[in-house]
Amino acid sequence: MAEAMIKIENLSYRYxxxxxxxxxxxxxxxxxxxxxxxxxxxxxxxxxxxxCLNGVIxxxxxxxLKGVVIVDGMVTAETPISKLADSIGMVLEDPETQxxxxxxxxxxxxxxxNLNIPIDEIKRRVNWALEVVGLTxxxxxxxxxxxxxxxxxxxxxxxxAMLPKVLVLDEPTSQLDPIGTREVYNVIREIRxxxxxxxxxxxxxxxxxxxxxxxVLVIKDGQVAAFDKPWNIFNDEQLLKDNWIRPPQVxxxxxxxxxxxxxxxxxxVLLEDAVTEIMKWYKGERV
Amino acid sequence: MSLIEYHPGKSFMHKLDPRVKIFMMSILxxxxxxxxxxxxxxxxxxxxxxxxxxxxxPAKNLKNYFIFMIGLLGFxxxxxxxxxxxxxxxxxxxxxxxxxxxxxxxxxxxxxFLFGLLLGLRLITLIVLMPLVTMTTPIHLLxxxxxxxxxxxxxxxxxxxxxxxxxxxESETQVIMDAQKMRGMKDFEEGGILKKMKAYPALVVxxxxxxxxxxxxxxxxxxxxxxxxxxxxTYIEDIKMQxxxxxxxxxxxxxxxxAVVINYMLQGR
Numbered sequence: 001m002a003e004a005m006i007k008i009e010n011l012s013y014r015y016x017x018x019x020x021x022x023x024x025x026x027x028x029x030x031x032x033x034x035x036x037x038x039x040x041x042x043x044x045x046x047x048x049x050x051x052c053l054n055g056v057i058x059x060x061x062x063x064x065l066k067g068v069v070i071v072d073g074m075v076t077a078e079t080p081i082s083k084l085a086d087s088i089g090m091v092l093e094d095p096e097t098q099x100x101x102x103x104x105x106x107x108x109x110x111x112x113x114n115l116n117i118p119i120d121e122i123k124r125r126v127n128w129a130l131e132v133v134g135l136t137x138x139x140x141x142x143x144x145x146x147x148x149x150x151x152x153x154x155x156x157x158x159x160x161a162m163l164p165k166v167l168v169l170d171e172p173t174s175q176l177d178p179i180g181t182r183e184v185y186n187v188i189r190e191i192r193x194x195x196x197x198x199x200x201x202x203x204x205x206x207x208x209x210x211x212x213x214x215x216v217l218v219i220k221d222g223q224v225a226a227f228d229k230p231w232n233i234f235n236d237e238q239l240l241k242d243n244w245i246r247p248p249q250v251x252x253x254x255x256x257x258x259x260x261x262x263x264x265x266x267x268x269v270l271l272e273d274a275v276t277e278i279m280k281w282y283k284g285e286r287v
Numbered sequence: 288m289s290l291i292e293y294h295p296g297k298s299f300m301h302k303l304d305p306r307v308k309i310f311m312m313s314i315l316x317x318x319x320x321x322x323x324x325x326x327x328x329x330x331x332x333x334x335x336x337x338x339x340x341x342x343x344x345p346a347k348n349l350k351n352y353f354i355f356m357i358g359l360l361g362f363x364x365x366x367x368x369x370x371x372x373x374x375x376x377x378x379x380x381x382x383x384x385x386x387x388x389x390x391x392x393x394x395x396x397x398x399x400f401l402f403g404l405l406l407g408l409r410l411i412t413l414i415v416l417m418p419l420v421t422m423t424t425p426i427h428l429l430x431x432x433x434x435x436x437x438x439x440x441x442x443x444x445x446x447x448x449x450x451x452x453x454x455x456x457e458s459e460t461q462v463i464m465d466a467q468k469m470r471g472m473k474d475f476e477e478g479g480i481l482k483k484m485k486a487y488p489a490l491v492v493x494x495x496x497x498x499x500x501x502x503x504x505x506x507x508x509x510x511x512x513x514x515x516x517x518x519x520x521t522y523i524e525d526i527k528m529q530x531x532x533x534x535x536x537x538x539x540x541x542x543x544x545x546a547v548v549i550n551y552m553l554q555g556r
Contacts, residue, residue, distance in 0.1 A: 059510070085516060092504065116517050
């Protein structure tokens with residue numbers, strides 16, 4: 001088994017001036033190079049969980065933190081966020097607030113500049129990161145000139161340029177249209193294929209998760225409801241219902257067929273598998 | 288109609304080193320406040336307008352701003368005309384001078400009018416000067432200029448980010464006002480001054496809350512990008528003082544001294 005990149009032991013967290021624990025006793029390990037999707041209904045604690053990973057909790061929020069979060073060998077509660085930034089990159093939900101320069105080149109260079117990286121290396125990284133997200137042609141433009149999907153890709157490039165070992169994305173596509181969402185996922189796939197970066201992403205997009213994620217962490221009321229391969233998650237109808245997770249459309253179709261007594265051999269969560277299965281069933285029917 | 292947003296160009300002002308521009312802005316601001324003579328301020332004003340023209344900055348923004356300012360200027364001039372001490376009456380006092388405390392009230396005085404005009408002109412001159420720097424310098428170079436002048440990066444970044452956010456807040460204000468109008472709020476358009484003033488909290492409260500939320504999110508995003516992780520940092524762009532820049536500094540200094548000297552010569556007469 002690969003080494004643990006993120007190790008979480010008995011993590012509980014409560015916001016200041018509230019009694020309710022938002023996260024309750026979470027213990028999981030995430031390995032190097034994995035893509036973990038975090039799902040759960042709104043208010044389940046997805047964002048809080050993400051903020052625990054990159055040290056925003058407990059550094060920028062008061063409140064009570066119990067347990068230990070270790071990212072790349074650093075205990076988050078004891079390491080300043082800006083130092084954690086060396087290992088962990090972050091993309092937020094709102095594409096606007098995380099961009100604060102007037103030229104895209106500077107936006108991407110901002111992180112590496114803060115890390116005291118030599119100029120030539122920064123320039124190489126800027127070109128590389130913009131190429132990965134497909135924004136090379138806009139290098140001299142203003143971030144405000146970009147569309148929502150492009151802005152979110154820029155935010156990813158800005159995080160990538162710091163060469164993080166872990167990339168945390170907190171619902172990066174929730175404000176984007178389907179095309180913007182695809183753009184972002186294509187970039188993530190690109191990163192996964194060519195670079196050994198561990199990715200943790202909170203999201204609601206079932207189709208994309210089924211396609212891309214190694215494992216899905218379902219959080220319910222601050223607790224781990226499930227932590228398993230996407231296939232197992234989307235196969236568990238009760239789990240999905242309990243957490244208001246919409247199954248991928250092909251899985252929904254299969255469930256519908258199953259309910260009507262038309263059993264498919266295997267339960268598909270990907271479109272391709274579904275097509276194969278349905279073709280088999282259809283042919284079997286005709287013969 | 289922002290007077291702050293960077294306006295790309297290749298003019299004389301655009302090519303100056305940010306440090307020279309910061310120097311120019313601070314020195315000339317002091318001069319504007321030191322100078323008492325109407326003609327000298329008018330000369331400064333015209334010089335700045337010429338530089339505006341040279342830098343091809345959009346005159347439309349300025350015009351809109353002046354229209355916005357006219358009310359304020361009128362008010363300043365009126366107040367000064369009424370209350371500035373003087374003996375050359377445009378209009379005799381409504382209350383005779385011998386009445387204690389309120390004697391001499393209601394008079395319009397020539398000296399006050401001139402003083403009000405001077406104050407107004409000063410304000411306008413300042414408003415023309417500022418954008419000459421902010422609109423011709425990309426915000427990151429302005430920050431770099433401040434850093435090279437000895438300001439800490441954190442403070443320089445905060446300053447320039449604040450400048451950078453003004454257009455954002457302008458548009459956010461517009462969004463909130465539109466949203467309120469769409470729900471039937473007419474006070475901003477039709478109401479009298481009192482009604483407008485009563486309507487402002489409804490505008491300011493969401494604006495401030497939005498700003499605070501935005502600031503918090505920005506803080507998180509900046510932390511995540513290692514802002515302030517180390518004492519030093521790299522800058523991918525560098526600024527270098529050219530011969531021309533030193534020359535311009537000397538010219539500005541001469542110009543400033545000349546303005547002040549001429550001012551006192553004219554005052555002395």
